[in-house]
Amino acid sequence: MAIMRLNVGPIHPSTHGVLRLVVDVDGDTVKSVEPHIGFLHRGVEKLMENRMYMQSPSYVEKLDYVAPLSWDDLYVAAVEQATGILCKERAQFARVVLLEFQRIASHLLWLGTFANDVGQLFTLFMWCFRERAMILKLLEDVSGSRMFYVNLRLGGLYQDLPSDFKDRAYKLADYLEGKIVEYPDVLDENPIFLERTKGIGVLGKEDAINYGVSGPVLRASGIEEDTRKSNPYYTYGRIKFRIPTGNRGDSYDRYKVRYEEMLQSIRIIRETLDLMPDKGDVIGLPIKLIGPNAKPAPVMISRELPRGEGMIYMIPDKQKPYRISMRSPAFVNLAALPKMSENCKFADLFPTLGSIDIVLAELDR
């Protein structure tokens, strides 16, 4: 049959944002996929070069609007390293708890929209958003904002934690665990879900390494790599947790890895709260336009974001970065899409795309 070229996007309900795909199909079989990006490009790195250090977190948070706190933490850690400020001990515990809650919220949103892609319409979406709203409520009470919490400062947080923070976090962890274990009832025993994810969008071990993917996509292909383990920061070195991995590298494994990661995050939250001192200072430096001078040595720092390994390479100037460059995990993971969707059916293209968990703002920068 003749090969037909289809254009999908940039505005399309299933592309998770403004992504444009040019797909060559032979009948119903996908022959090649070519992602076109750049519809959200606004030059963040250039803007950040013209801002003082602590004016930029609000730019960085809008990179990954599903898990803003993770990017905020990555950037603030880079500035802390450049200025030589150490994070206070209780603030480290608090950051770990908040980051893991943010990771769960991000995976919940992914799971809800992924279930929609596969055809499990809106049941799981409603469930996931019910739990996500509880997490956002806690983060809102800690930071004062519902979605973009710019509450990390050099060396700590911007204000003290609420007095009942520990109690609420424990209770929320219990609540989340009780709800999350119910999800497999509608997914793992659902023949349509299994048919549409098992053996679809396979990315082998070698391909995963060659394409440079990271995060759950890499772990689903059977490679046990996690920055929290291999290069522990904050208090992750003191906490016992498991890195969930898959072995086939298909969409189902990517779902399973993220699902297990949510449970592991709950475990991390509980252990961190056990170790966390009740009293102590968490307040960091206030935002001042003229802050401490940064050392001129280049900074390279990496963190495990919900989507994979994010990196910042920064050449500091005294009060603002001379040059800053960011490695977006979603950008690298999307590059593996043509490999994953080789010779798959056209209807399976979008579950595969959804299983990568892309965020277009982070991709385009």
Added chain:
Amino acid sequence: MNDMPYTPEQFMNAEQEMDQLLEQSAEKYKVSTNAMFAKLSDLANLTLDDLKRWSRANSLWPMQFGLACCAMELLDFGSARIDAERKGYLLFRGTPRQTDVMIVAGWVTKSMVPRVKRLYEQMAKPSYVIAYGECATSGGPWWQSYNIIQGIDQVLPVDVYVIGCPPKPENLFAGLMKLQDKIRGNVVGDTERSISENARRTENKRV
């Protein structure tokens, strides 16, 4: 022939005058047989306008159209916590042909402008635009960026601005209620565009 008191032209004119007089008198003394119906049709015209406004205001169909961060809050708006259907804001539709409300959620880059414009032109008329969030209102934090237009109102006529970064879903709910008020004609001010379907007014003014 010369004795005749009038010329043939005058006679012709007189005949026409007579016809006119007859017509005038017929109009003057006409007893309208469908007077009752005429009054009813006036009433129907009045209520048809109201009926149009009422039905347009109560069946807003927003488009599933997320650009950036604010789309997350749109998802939350569609979830169970805010039950949007109780006010008639029904499910988000995937195609512009079935919708009449465009919620611009996020910054609009220069490469997206022609696409957003085309979507607006494809929507069922009369169509309404809500600028959701700072970026769609004024460019927001990216105001100085080289690839951003400073607000969607440079391209499309905006009915309601919902501010915040991002605005809470409750704010969008309030914005849609404001839009309903505007469609019903309860808002004083610039109701001309949304009622009279003059789509390009703002664009001509600013771009």
